[in-house]
Amino acid sequence: MPCAAATLWRAAGPGVALRLLGQAEVRPDFVSPAEEAALARELEPQLRRRHYQFDHWDGAIHGFRETEKSHWSAECQQILERVRAAALPPNIPHLGPVHVLDLDKNGYIKPHVDSVKFCGCTIAGLSLLSASVMRLVSEENPEDWLDMLLPPCSLYILRGPARYNFTHQILRDEDSFFNGQRVPRKRRISLICRSLPLPP
Numbered sequence: 001m002p003c004a005a006a007t008l009w010r011a012a013g014p015g016v017a018l019r020l021l022g023q024a025e026v027r028p029d030f031v032s033p034a035e036e037a038a039l040a041r042e043l044e045p046q047l048r049r050r051h052y053q054f055d056h057w058d059g060a061i062h063g064f065r066e067t068e069k070s071h072w073s074a075e076c077q078q079i080l081e082r083v084r085a086a087a088l089p090p091n092i093p094h095l096g097p098v099h100v101l102d103l104d105k106n107g108y109i110k111p112h113v114d115s116v117k118f119c120g121c122t123i124a125g126l127s128l129l130s131a132s133v134m135r136l137v138s139e140e141n142p143e144d145w146l147d148m149l150l151p152p153c154s155l156y157i158l159r160g161p162a163r164y165n166f167t168h169q170i171l172r173d174e175d176s177f178f179n180g181q182r183v184p185r186k187r188r189i190s191l192i193c194r195s196l197p198l199p200p
């Protein structure tokens with residue numbers, strides 16, 4: 001784990017840290033503030049047409065609007081290629097459209113595991129606009145957890161066990177602390193790239 005990233009990663013203990021090392025990763029400053037602005041600018045017209053949804057009683061996500069985007073400007077396409085090259089395993093098909101999730105400042109994501117029907121072994125997300133805390137909790141033993149601080153402009157990657165055997169969530173503003181430090185949650189946009197499940 002590079003030193004800069006170690007300050008973004010906090011595990012319940014050495015056992016869970018060893019299990020998740022290299023499987024759950026944060027790369028700060030993966031995009032520049034100018035690239036972040038370009039992505040946000042390009043997404044804004046498409047997002048603005050939708051309303052934030054708050055009342056989904058059974059859904060994992062609250063206070064959000066979302067879209068899928070396949071066509072990007074050359075500048076943004078290049079950034080997304082960089083994400084895929086850095087995060088997704090080579091020679092494995094990935095979902096073409098990018099999943100864009102816009103969380104209101106009061107929005108949050110409850111613990112869940114992405115459906116194995118739609119998503120393969122790797123999930124990679126760019127976090128824009130606001131810092132947030134992503135918490136992973138072992139499905140086997142809830143005392144095994146990992147918190148990752150996701151600064152704006154960072155990329156996170158969940159692979160293998162981090163993707164299949166741990167739930168992930170984005171903490172709501174009231175609960176948004178990392179290592180005892182408050183991490184105010186403002187509006188946050190994430191761009192999520194996923195590998196596809198392999199055929200049986």
Ligand code: OGA
Binds near residue numbers: 101109125170190192
């Ligand atoms: C999801 C999810 C995380 C994020 O949409 O399944 O977990 O970074 N999103 O927005």
Ligand code: MN
Binds near residue numbers: 112113114168
């Ligand atoms: Mn998810």
